[in-house]
Amino acid sequence: MTSFIPTSIQLTYLLAASLFIFGLKKLGSPATARNGNVIAAVGMLLAVVATLLDQKVLNYEMILVGLVIGSIIGVIAAYKVQMTEMPQMVGLLNGLGGASSALVAVAEFWRLLDAGQSIPLDINISMLLDVLIGGVTFTGSFLAFAKLQGLVSGTPITFPLQQPVNLLLLGTYLAGSAYLIASPDSLPVFLAVVAVSLVLGVMFVLPIGGGDMPVVISMLNSLSGVAASAAGFVVMNNMLIIAGALVGASGIILTEIMCKAMNRSLFSVLFSAFGSVSTVSGGATTATGNQTVRSIDPEEGAMMLGYARSVVIVPGYGMAVAQAQHSIRELADQLERMGVDVKYAIHPVAGRMPGHMNVLLAEANVPYTQLYDMEDINPQFEQADVALVIGANDVVNPAARSDANSPIYGMPILEVDRARQTIVIKRGMSTGFAGVDNELFYKEKTTMLFGSAKDMVAKLVSEVKQL
Numbered sequence: 001m002t003s004f005i006p007t008s009i010q011l012t013y014l015l016a017a018s019l020f021i022f023g024l025k026k027l028g029s030p031a032t033a034r035n036g037n038v039i040a041a042v043g044m045l046l047a048v049v050a051t052l053l054d055q056k057v058l059n060y061e062m063i064l065v066g067l068v069i070g071s072i073i074g075v076i077a078a079y080k081v082q083m084t085e086m087p088q089m090v091g092l093l094n095g096l097g098g099a100s101s102a103l104v105a106v107a108e109f110w111r112l113l114d115a116g117q118s119i120p121l122d123i124n125i126s127m128l129l130d131v132l133i134g135g136v137t138f139t140g141s142f143l144a145f146a147k148l149q150g151l152v153s154g155t156p157i158t159f160p161l162q163q164p165v166n167l168l169l170l171g172t173y174l175a176g177s178a179y180l181i182a183s184p185d186s187l188p189v190f191l192a193v194v195a196v197s198l199v200l201g202v203m204f205v206l207p208i209g210g211g212d213m214p215v216v217i218s219m220l221n222s223l224s225g226v227a228a229s230a231a232g233f234v235v236m237n238n239m240l241i242i243a244g245a246l247v248g249a250s251g252i253i254l255t256e257i258m259c260k261a262m263n264r265s266l267f268s269v270l271f272s273a274f275g276s277v278s279t280v281s282g283g284a285t286t287a288t289g290n291q292t293v294r295s296i297d298p299e300e301g302a303m304m305l306g307y308a309r310s311v312v313i314v315p316g317y318g319m320a321v322a323q324a325q326h327s328i329r330e331l332a333d334q335l336e337r338m339g340v341d342v343k344y345a346i347h348p349v350a351g352r353m354p355g356h357m358n359v360l361l362a363e364a365n366v367p368y369t370q371l372y373d374m375e376d377i378n379p380q381f382e383q384a385d386v387a388l389v390i391g392a393n394d395v396v397n398p399a400a401r402s403d404a405n406s407p408i409y410g411m412p413i414l415e416v417d418r419a420r421q422t423i424v425i426k427r428g429m430s431t432g433f434a435g436v437d438n439e440l441f442y443k444e445k446t447t448m449l450f451g452s453a454k455d456m457v458a459k460l461v462s463e464v465k466q467l
Helices: 004-026 033-052 060-080 083-115 121-149 162-182 187-205 210-235 238-261 266-271 298-306 317-322 325-337 356-363 374-383 453-465
Strands: 310-315 341-346 371-373 386-390 421-426 446-450
Touching: 004 033, 004 238, 033 238, 083 121, 083 187, 083 210, 083 356, 121 162, 121 187, 121 210, 162 187, 210 238, 210 266, 238 266, 298 325, 298 386, 298 421, 298 446, 298 453, 310 325, 310 356, 310 374, 317 325, 317 356, 317 453, 325 341, 325 356, 325 453, 341 356, 341 374, 371 374, 421 453, 446 453
Parallel strands: 310 341, 310 386, 341 371, 386 421, 421 446
Antiparallel strands: none
């Protein structure tokens, strides 16, 4: 009986890990993502129950209090947070995950120090890694949240000698870690390296612009997993090691996908301060220099859409800001009743987090079968009668394909300019996150519908119904 409980716990961990992997596999497709989330959640429930049965757990009362408080906060947050604020929510969750992992290391160091026990070398190294990665994830994620929420400027924030300062901080952390490996009972040095890790997180995210937030969020998600895995080595918990490793690996794969979608390296995203936003005067102007902009009203736009055979809708961050996803679904339904074939083109970095557009459209119950990624939809634009661009900018800019001097040159885009007609819904002529003018707006086949995405789409719906 003495060996039965530990064996049962490890077998439960094995089952939970299998459910994590199976659930993660299903998260790869919008059609199976919800089931994958449920499967992974069941795995986590089994892992939590198994851990609570471990004889090393001494205080069930405090755990119960924590579960109640956390559950109340989680339920309220899930109910209150708008879908457009989901990137901020993900940023907060990443940060809390990093903080939890770092606190495990701090608590274990304090426990061993208070008990007068020597700290083994492997545990010591694991704690130092946990503090570094967890601290960077915590403050970095909260700064990302502040940028997304508008509490801090979303443009890259730089200052002279920024990179040397970062190297100095990292060197300080490594020097403190080396000292702690030699003298592991030094509490002041340990607290100092904790503080340095928190500062490093701020310095890590400070020079990154809003346009790179999908990469940053997926990167911080990966770091939160690595921190959790390091915490697993600190407390010698196999489940925590496996779960953290899965999150870390999937996060870094997603980060690489995001970088590929922008044709940029991770180093460039983190250190080039890309995305300083410059603003061009907005409004329904008719010309900019030698370039002419054609503006239409909702009635003309409705006629173009209603008499088309095929329409491709391209959502962007402007759709998210205006919360226009439900109006777009209503427009698509109305067009389909008139016999129009409607598809949605999704760019990987259209929004503030990976899968942002997919999440918003899923909230409006857009069928998964109508969602097409960039590789699948681009060959179909030439057969599309109308491409309807709603709040997207850099991800549809032909300069990425034709202008070698453009900062976005080489970035894969949705080739909406190849459609027979393109309608762009936008508030004005301001640039996107890359800070460059969009050639699409001046194309002969492009017409601009100026105004809020939600208002303009609602007017389009009204006009289409009258056709």
